[in-house]
Amino acid sequence: MSKYILEMNGISKEFTGVKALSNVNFKVHAGEIHCLVGENGAGKSTLMKVLSGVYPHGTYAGDIVFEGRVQHFAKISDSVKTGIAIIYQELALFPDLTVYENIYAGNEVRKGIMVDWNQTIQQAKEMLNKVKLDVNPEVLVKDLGVGKQQLVEIAKALSKDVKLLILDEPTAALNEKESENLLELLKELKKQGITSIMISHKLKEVTAIADHITVLRDGRTICTLDAAKSEISESVIIKSMVGREIDDIYPKRDKKSFGSNILEIRNWTAYDPQLGRDVVKDAHLHVKKGEIVGIAGLMGSGRTELAQSIFGNPKGFKIRGELFLDGEKKQFHHPKDAIAAGIAYVTEDRKGDGLFLIQDIKQNISVANLNGISDKGVINNNEEVKISTHYKTSLNIKAPSVEQIVGNLSGGNQQKVSLGKWLFVKPNLLILDEPTRGIDVGAKYEIYTIMNKLISEGMSIIMISSELSEVLGMSDRVYVMAEGKMKGELSIEEADQETIMKLATQ
Structure with missing residues (x-):
């Protein structure tokens, strides 16, 4: 045999x-x-x-x-x-x-x-x-x-x-x-x-x-x-x-001084009625203009719930606390309020919550900003093709055309479509929840390069990731969560895997 x-x-x-x-x-x-x-x-x-x-x-x-x-x-x-x-x-x-x-x-x-x-x-x-x-x-x-x-x-x-x-x-x-x-x-x-x-x-x-x-x-x-x-x-x-060597998985970007706070939350608590408990507890966080802020923690630590509670609270949590955007106090009752204020959220579950898998690339990219391709409530199909082709090219989405059904794309290209969808709303603050989950090293490098480009253009990013090397490789500052609480805030110079894990398991 x-x-x-x-x-x-x-x-x-x-x-x-x-x-x-x-x-x-x-x-x-x-x-x-x-x-x-x-x-x-x-x-x-x-x-x-x-x-x-x-x-x-x-x-x-x-x-x-x-x-x-x-x-x-x-x-x-x-x-x-x-x-x-x-x-x-x-x-x-x-x-x-x-x-x-x-x-x-x-x-x-x-x-x-x-x-x-x-x-x-x-x-x-x-x-x-x-x-x-x-x-x-x-x-x-x-x-x-x-x-x-x-x-x-x-x-x-x-x-x-x-x-x-x-x-x-x-x-x-x-x-x-x-x-x-x-x-x-x-x-x-x-x-x-x-x-x-x-x-x-x-x-x-x-x-x-x-x-x-x-x-x-x-x-x-x-x-x-x-x-x-x-x-x-x-x-x-x-x-x-x-087919080539990648000398550094995390592409370097020029360090610069950051602007003023674009987002700040104080005493932020989110109560989940279904679970009957607080999923975010008395959290404090701020993000400066042009900064990538990483949020680390184990599964179930409250990171996604924090992101959702900031992004118009789609899960219906009972929110206590204060949120400031560009120094102005805000209160969002729906994700559309957050979008209108310049916040976008790329979900961790691109197949379940992020994309319409049976629709094509152009429909997925335009769906979050139909007003951007419409005239008096009527969608301009030529404009939709033009916009989606722009993001297909700029994000290097590998597909024959923008007519390609999203469910037939690889995971990395689906993630780029999800990213393109939210870039089309032209946000000032982009929340990325597990941005490279389930995609390969080459596609990861492309996502990281896109993040650096967005930062260089003045955007701010909150990145939630379970990969500590990713948090350390891409962040300017790191928050660590455990059991719904902020356990620590670290500059990237003082952050390492051991310190993060120690805080995450407290």
Whole structure:
């Protein structure tokens, strides 16, 4: 038998004339952790959809060889029966069902023609033990955090006697501790003989866990790196991904003196009626003209709630405290009030809250400022095309035209569309919530370059980020939040990862 559990040979795949994969070769050893990396749009997810049967045999060229046999998967269930399971970044769980019902959905434990629920619960407990998740299997999935839901997905895969586990950006929505736990679990599964393929943009995680790394670029296989031969390093991966060296991930900008306060909040408290508690507590913050202010903290620390409460309070929090814009006291009752005052907010959830995925680029860019392309309430289609083409060019959105459906763009290009949408309202203060989540290193560099350009033109930015290196690399000043409170304010000179983490865990 081959030493490879999986061989994908000469895989090519087209979408309406666009070549997504071109003669890709991808081989995975049995019992290893193999990471698949590349820029957004490089073809990683497409390749895995070919493997899992989402794109059935006959819709692509090339061969899939699994455990020495050529496979012709007509549908997803065919790959599952063979021992292949894929867990996507957007989890495929039923939130209103219990943990045990989710683990065995479609794969029920039966006694004759009836479902044996007692045995189902017992076996679910065994699966949960395997993934080191200590929860009652009878709890509803919606009552679990994202990290625990991720483990339920893995338990579900293990219940089907999985041999090859594919994880697409498994740590994108997890905090640092949850990410560490997941990576340790993959190592444990490796000891049990389970092979894993992990798609990730987080190079520190990739270099820490991978036995081999395959790099895709523009739908082609660039190289496969071997950890045992000391071939793996972040610089080598980056150069292979983007086709050039990026000497500094965080582009430098000229330091200058900042202007007066553009925004200040005092004694700012936001009460969430649904949760029945304060999500922001007595916060103080100020932002100067031409400054990037970073907000660090762990998930659940109140950073997003702070941003939303400033941006017209779309979640309906009960607000106490004072907000000053250019020294003038303001009170926003709706996001449109904040927009009119010169504030824009790029959400952390671009797919859920930031974009209309079934609409095209031009419609997404114009939607926040329809008055800017209208005359007496009638949209000027030519002006809409002109404006959206301007942002497509200036933000380097990679798409054939502004007629491209946004849902078909890569994550990095979706983020640029989201950014273009809010730049069109011409804000003075831009709030960026996790601006580079789920996008590759090349696209990150482009976002950072755009941020520096905006600052040089006089804009101010609040940047919320869970990546400490990003906070330290891009900010002029840093606030640290924990449990809804501001735990500290640091100049960039006195800020480091240890100091931030100490404040974030107080």
